[in-house]
Structure formats: C-alpha cells, structure tokens
Amino acid sequence: MTVWTLGLNHTTAPLDLRGRFAFALDQIAPTLQSLRSSFPSGRHPQVEAAIISTCNRTEIYCASEHIALDHTVGWLAESGGVAPALLRSHAYTLHDDEAARHVFRVASGLDSMVLGEAQILGQMKDAVRAAENVGALGTTLNQLFQRSFAVAKEVRTATEIGAHSISMAAAAVRLAGQLFEDLRKTRVLFVGAGEMIDLAVTHFAAKEPKSIAIANRTLERGEKLATRFGGEAMRLADLPARLAEFDIVVSCTASTLPIIGLGAVERALKARKHRPIFMVDLAVPRDIEPEVKALEDVYLYTVDDLAHVVQQGQANRQAAVAQAEVIIDAGVQSFMHWLGQRSTVPLIQQLNAQADEWRAAEMARARKLLAKGESVDAVLEAMSRGLTQKMMHGAMAELHSGDAASREQTAQTISRLFLRKER
Missing domain, CATH: 3.30.460.30 (Glutamyl-tRNA reductase, N-terminal domain)
Structure with a gap:
C-alpha cells in the first residue's frame, strides 16, 4: 500500500x-x-x-x-x-x-x-x-x-x-487599528457567518466598535451570530445599498464569485465623501473584486496580504x-x-486459513478413530504426527528442490523459522 x-x-x-x-x-x-x-x-x-x-x-x-x-x-x-x-x-x-x-x-x-x-x-x-x-x-x-x-x-x-500565534482575525484588527485612531468610533460589517467570520467578530467586538452588522445569505444564521454580539443582521442582497454605512468590512463566504464589486464600492465611497474604508477579504476564491484595491480611499487586504503581520514573533x-x-x-x-x-496482512490471513484447514482435517480424522474404538493415546499420537507432517511438508519439499545456492538460502530461512531457541 x-x-x-x-x-x-x-x-x-x-x-x-x-x-x-x-x-x-x-x-x-x-x-x-x-x-x-x-x-x-x-x-x-x-x-x-x-x-x-x-x-x-x-x-x-x-x-x-x-x-x-x-x-x-x-x-x-x-x-x-x-x-x-x-x-x-x-x-x-x-x-x-x-x-x-x-x-x-x-x-x-x-x-x-x-x-x-x-x-x-x-x-x-x-x-x-x-x-x-x-x-x-x-x-x-x-x-x-x-x-x-x-x-x-x-x-x-x-x-x-x-x-x-497571531490569528488572521487578530492581524486584521491590528491593521484596522493602524488606520483608525479609535476603533470604538467605527462601524463594522461582517459578510458571511462561518467559522472564520465568527472568529473575526470575536476579535473586533473586543475593541467595542460603535456598531456591528452581519450580512449573510441565510438571515437566520446571520441573526444568530449578530445576537451574540449585540449586532444587527441583514440580507446579503441589501449589502450594496448599505455598504456606505460601514468603516470596516470583513468578508469570508463560500461564494465562487465576488460578491462585492468595484461599482458598489465606488458608489459607497462617493456617499461617504471619500472617508476611507478598511476591507479584509478572507475568502478563497475572493469575495471582493481585486480591482477595488486600486481605489484611493480603500485599504483592501487579502489572506496573503496579512502574511507579514502574522509572521511577527x-x-x-x-x-x-x-x-x-x-x-x-x-x-x-x-x-x-x-x-x-x-503488506503482510493478506499472507497472515492465508496462513491462518491454511492452519485452520489442517486442524479441522486432523480433528475430523481423530474423531473417526475414536469412534472406531482406538485408544486416546494412539489417536493423539496420530493427530500430532498428522499436523507436524502437514506443517513440515512445504519446507522439506523446498529443501530438496532447486540448485545448491537456493537450497542454502532456503535452509537458512527454515532454520530461522523453525529452529529458534526459547530465550
């Protein structure tokens, strides 16, 4: 294997x-x-x-x-x-x-x-x-x-x-703290409700932001996470219209396509009068279109961008x-x-099956001899000889076959298997 x-x-x-x-x-x-x-x-x-x-x-x-x-x-x-x-x-x-x-x-x-x-x-x-x-x-x-x-x-x-160790979520909080003087004055939006977002909410909530919101495709799951941290839940479909409300956006969903596009972020920046937005895309594939990073008032970090932060220490x-x-x-x-x-398991199974077959044959033969009136000693002697002969037959046949070199190798193997002394 x-x-x-x-x-x-x-x-x-x-x-x-x-x-x-x-x-x-x-x-x-x-x-x-x-x-x-x-x-x-x-x-x-x-x-x-x-x-x-x-x-x-x-x-x-x-x-x-x-x-x-x-x-x-x-x-x-x-x-x-x-x-x-x-x-x-x-x-x-x-x-x-x-x-x-x-x-x-x-x-x-x-x-x-x-x-x-x-x-x-x-x-x-x-x-x-x-x-x-x-x-x-x-x-x-x-x-x-x-x-x-x-x-x-x-x-x-x-x-x-x-x-x-510094988690990805902790690294995101550290970077956000470098952009915003006081995280308690920020509004934070989390997109998704999986394990990574749960971890991120926990870290950001410890900084006591002004508000927390969870946007998720399934509203019930978003509400469950939001309730734990005193936040609000919103539908994913409402995200483009409300994006401008948030200073920090952390996203990690299982979507196969980006769910936050360049146009939506541009409109949000215009509504915010170009106040900066800190964005973290923890999803693979991306949740946020990569072109967003080029916008002047957006600070977008991906999982790879966070590498140098988490490697500190x-x-x-x-x-x-x-x-x-x-x-x-x-x-x-x-x-x-x-x-x-x-790799030896099949061979072991075959050996066990063969031994069971020999044992069953000799037991059947012994029962027949006993039924005919043979003495117990004679039956035990015959059974033991029968088992011994069956076990030794293959080894003895190999010792008498092949050339001298192969017989010598066989002799060494048989000696190792059958002539081991008790220690």
Missing part, C-alpha cells in the same frame, strides 16, 4: 490560482466521488481519498496499491480549468513518509501561514468526516489522519508552538518548532512501520 499527496498552498501558489481549486465543505462529497471514479478500476480498485480545502491550501490525499500522482495532477488540473504543467509549477507532490510528515506538520500548525494556529485541525477533522460519510476513507488514510490528530495533540501539549517559536519536529519524526516512523506491516 502506498500513500500520496498533491497540494498547493499559500507558499507555492498565488491567491487567484488557489481560488480555482477551492472546494466548499458541501462540495467535498461529490468531488471525492468524481476523483475516485476517474482512476482506472483495473490497476487502482477502490482508491482511498480525502480532500482538505481551506483559505490557504487545497490538498488531495490518496492511498492505493500503486501510486498515481500523474493521474491525480491531471484530474485536479482539469477540475480547475488549467494546464497540468501550470498546476505542477505551483504544486507539491509527496508520497509515503514525505506525505505522512507533511500531514502531521499541517495538523500541528507548522505548515500554516499562522504558525501554530489551531483552526486547521478542526478543518482537517471536517474534511476527514466528509470523506468518511461518502465512503472514501479506508483503513490506510483513516490511520494516517487519526495519527496526525494524535501527533498534533502531543505537539500542542508538549510544546509552546501556539503560545505566540516567529523567532520566539523556533525552539518550539524544533521540539515539534522531533515528535513528528517519531510519528512518521510509527506510521511507516504500520504501513509496512500492512
């Missing part, structure tokens, strides 16, 4: 290219079905697969008897509408121990834009659950991910990897990173040992 990974993230691919391969959680199931059905059934029956898709990465994990990286690259390139060569130039491909090390580092927050952040672990668990629900997660990938979760837990328990975490890598190395060795043992 072999495991392989194809991925692209914030360090290898620009934001717009990552957006082509972003999958919302409700898209994971049909996407996994499409991926698995694309493999040739003869060489790759029942390929295990999982997809992790976040604002910073899209990664495909597969397991099968034979590696199929080229096929996986071709499938993902086609799904994103790009040439395989372009995808390869911005992607990474890993297999076996390298794939295991990578997923352990991702789960532990070592491969995130925010070093040590914990949000990725929850996103990975959601992705694994989605793969399980569609029947795409077999024994091998299940072991890989469960071990990655265990390693991540040990890293967070035994090191201070997350002690100094990196030096303080290097000792923790070194400790975490030691834990991860141990986890990789343990998984590869398990994976290696998996």
Whole structure:
C-alpha cells in the first residue's frame, strides 16, 4: 500500500490560482466521488481519498496499491480549468513518509501561514468526516489522519508552538487599528457567518466598535451570530445599498464569485465623501473584486496580504518548532512501520486459513478413530504426527528442490523459522 499527496498552498501558489481549486465543505462529497471514479478500476480498485480545502491550501490525499500522482495532477488540473504543467509549477507532490510528515506538520500548525494556529485541525477533522460519510476513507488514510490528530495533540501539549500565534482575525484588527485612531468610533460589517467570520467578530467586538452588522445569505444564521454580539443582521442582497454605512468590512463566504464589486464600492465611497474604508477579504476564491484595491480611499487586504503581520514573533517559536519536529519524526516512523506491516496482512490471513484447514482435517480424522474404538493415546499420537507432517511438508519439499545456492538460502530461512531457541 502506498500513500500520496498533491497540494498547493499559500507558499507555492498565488491567491487567484488557489481560488480555482477551492472546494466548499458541501462540495467535498461529490468531488471525492468524481476523483475516485476517474482512476482506472483495473490497476487502482477502490482508491482511498480525502480532500482538505481551506483559505490557504487545497490538498488531495490518496492511498492505493500503486501510486498515481500523474493521474491525480491531471484530474485536479482539469477540475480547475488549467494546464497540468501550470498546476505542477505551483504544486507539491509527496508520497509515503514525505506525505505522512507533511500531514502531521499541517495538523500541528507548522505548515500554516499562522504558525501554530489551531483552526486547521478542526478543518482537517471536517474534511476527514466528509470523506468518511461518502465512503472514501479506508483503513490506510483513516490511520494516517487519526495519527496526525494524535501527533498534533502531543505537539500542542508538549510544546509552546501556539503560545505566540497571531490569528488572521487578530492581524486584521491590528491593521484596522493602524488606520483608525479609535476603533470604538467605527462601524463594522461582517459578510458571511462561518467559522472564520465568527472568529473575526470575536476579535473586533473586543475593541467595542460603535456598531456591528452581519450580512449573510441565510438571515437566520446571520441573526444568530449578530445576537451574540449585540449586532444587527441583514440580507446579503441589501449589502450594496448599505455598504456606505460601514468603516470596516470583513468578508469570508463560500461564494465562487465576488460578491462585492468595484461599482458598489465606488458608489459607497462617493456617499461617504471619500472617508476611507478598511476591507479584509478572507475568502478563497475572493469575495471582493481585486480591482477595488486600486481605489484611493480603500485599504483592501487579502489572506496573503496579512502574511507579514502574522509572521511577527516567529523567532520566539523556533525552539518550539524544533521540539515539534522531533515528535513528528517519531510519528512518521510509527506510521511507516504500520504501513509496512500492512503488506503482510493478506499472507497472515492465508496462513491462518491454511492452519485452520489442517486442524479441522486432523480433528475430523481423530474423531473417526475414536469412534472406531482406538485408544486416546494412539489417536493423539496420530493427530500430532498428522499436523507436524502437514506443517513440515512445504519446507522439506523446498529443501530438496532447486540448485545448491537456493537450497542454502532456503535452509537458512527454515532454520530461522523453525529452529529458534526459547530465550
């Protein structure tokens, strides 16, 4: 069995290219079905697969008897509408121990834009659950991910990897504070109601802004989040008409197309008499048209723009990173040992089945002898000899076949298997 990974993230691919391969959680199931059905059934029956898709990465994990990286690259390139060569130039491909090390580092927050952040672990668990629900997660990938979760837990328990991490939401608050002298005088609009927006609202609410509003496609979900922070909820359709009211806009939805266009922002700036608007687009693909950034009174930041902010304090975490890598190395060795043992499972099953067949045959023979009146001692002697002969037959036949070199090798193997002394 072999495991392989194809991925692209914030360090290898620009934001717009990552957006082509972003999958919302409700898209994971049909996407996994499409991926698995694309493999040739003869060489790759029942390929295990999982997809992790976040604002910073899209990664495909597969397991099968034979590696199929080229096929996986071709499938993902086609799904994103790009040439395989372009995808390869911005992607990474890993297999076996390298794939295991990578997923352990991702789960532990070592491969995130925010070093040590914990949000990725929850996103990975959601992705694994989605793969399980569609029947795409077999024994091998299940072991890989469960071990990655265990390693991540040990890293967070035994090191201070997350002690100094700055979340994307906290970075947005920090940048907003540089533009506005007093955040308590600002009106903040959040677009979306998912986990990232929940985190952003929590951070901005701590600064006690003048007002908070949640715009969401589903009004009920927006109201639920707004109520927690004493804010108001509005329909997404009302956003263009009300955009001018807000000094700060933070957006993160699962939309495949921008929902805040250049024209809407231009009209809002005119109504605000060109008072500045601070905008944060945390979505992949983008929620806000990139042309908005060129407007004079708009300060637009994407997830990639926040990278230099969240990396501050990196030096303080290097000792923790070194400790975490030691834990991860141990986890990789343990998984590869398990994976290696998996190849012997069919042989072990066959040996057990053969032994059971021999045992059943000798038991049946013993019962017949007992029924004929044979003594118990004689029956036990016959049964033990029968079992011994069956077990030794193959080894003895091999010792008498082949040339001298092969017989010598066979003799060494048989000695190791049958002549081990008790210690």
